[in-house]
Amino acid sequence: MSIVQALSPEIWTAVRLTIELAALTTAILLVVGTPVAWWLARSRAWWKEAVAAIVALPLVLPPTVLGFYLLVTLGPSGPGGALAGLWGARTLAFTFEGLVIGSVVYSLPFVVQPIRNAFEAMGDRPLEVAATLRASPARAFWTVAVPLARPGFLTGAVLGFAHTVGEFGVVLMIGGNVPGETKVLSVAIYDFVETLRWREANILAGGMVVFAFAVILAMTLIEKRMRRAGE
Template sequence: MPNLDLAPLWLTLQLATVTVIVLLIVGTPLAWWLAFTSSRIRTAVEAIVAIPIVLPPTVLGFYLLIVLGPHGFIGGPWKELSGSALSFTFTGLVIASTLYSLPFVVQPLHGAFESLGKTHLEAAWALGASKLDAFFTVAVPMTLRGFLTAIVLGFAHTLGEFGVVLMVGGNIPGQTKVLSIAIYDHVEVLEYSQAHTLSAGLLTFSFLVLLTVYTINRRLPIRVS
């Protein structure tokens, strides 16, 4: 297969992996808070988290471009520190993808934590486990399905993003040129066979990932959520 550049594939996998890791670190405490807080702003936060589901990716991308750009609210200070803005960089893409895929990680976790409830945690605390200890030894194993769903959805959603990436990252080979954009490029110059290869690859990969996950999910002993 001539002229098939695999760089966008690796870049995409990298982006999705890093994004999912960031999302787990950010999204888990957020989902926990949403599940157990009695704060009045809970509903508002829930709505904000869900915005990327309904917002056109180009709108999100547009605002992020401004915020992450050299004169932006985040990009500006970042440029002072590192010498370059965040727009059109891999880091910028990670930030954008994190926001874009946030609901797909937070919502399954939120649901899992909510159906887990506090009962087993209280039992763990009474047995001398600190809150963090109880979280890792009781809550996480009991909500593995929720975590699995969150990881898959977060990963898959990042894999397929186009509009946000195009707006924030542009089309820089090796830096921001991800799979979906590469496919678009190929189609634009009528390189249908390359587009086919990449598309079929992505399709197969997505199917295999989901198949694996659902298989594991079915076999997980704990069914809380």
């Protein structure tokens, strides 16, 4: 029997939830993170680095600290509770929607920083040339800046997806361990170890190691391509 055939429906559900969470989080981060990265790269405001520091906070904050404040925010007494009340729920905590919000916050710097670096690396010259050709700022952004920053978008998407797949602390704090709703791969591994189901834990942990290797290899190849393009 192959490993794929040996996987239980419980594991396949965790895999599906993880992929859905990572894909949705990455898509939201690209939409939200792009204007943030553009502003950080182009703004001359003296307080922009304070904003950059706020965006980067998840890089240094312990996941339990960030998870605690997200739990308070998404809980019945926080804004998340009021938002959930719009469709008759009491809270966004321990729901898939809450996991998406938490993942977006926690993975934000992993998407914003590569895109910001790409925007900064292209300099002012391409936009100045576009302006001389009477391109509007919006058209110059979409036809000049975005294509030139494509490696940054690719790097950000890969990092955002991978970081969401591997996150544990924040996910456990705000999502708990609800099968079919919030039990993603990282939580499933923890649950299998707690219940002494070593075989299932080993299969999932091995799969995560292979996934991490693939991400690192992809990042290396992207960086090499970026260097060649810049030569």
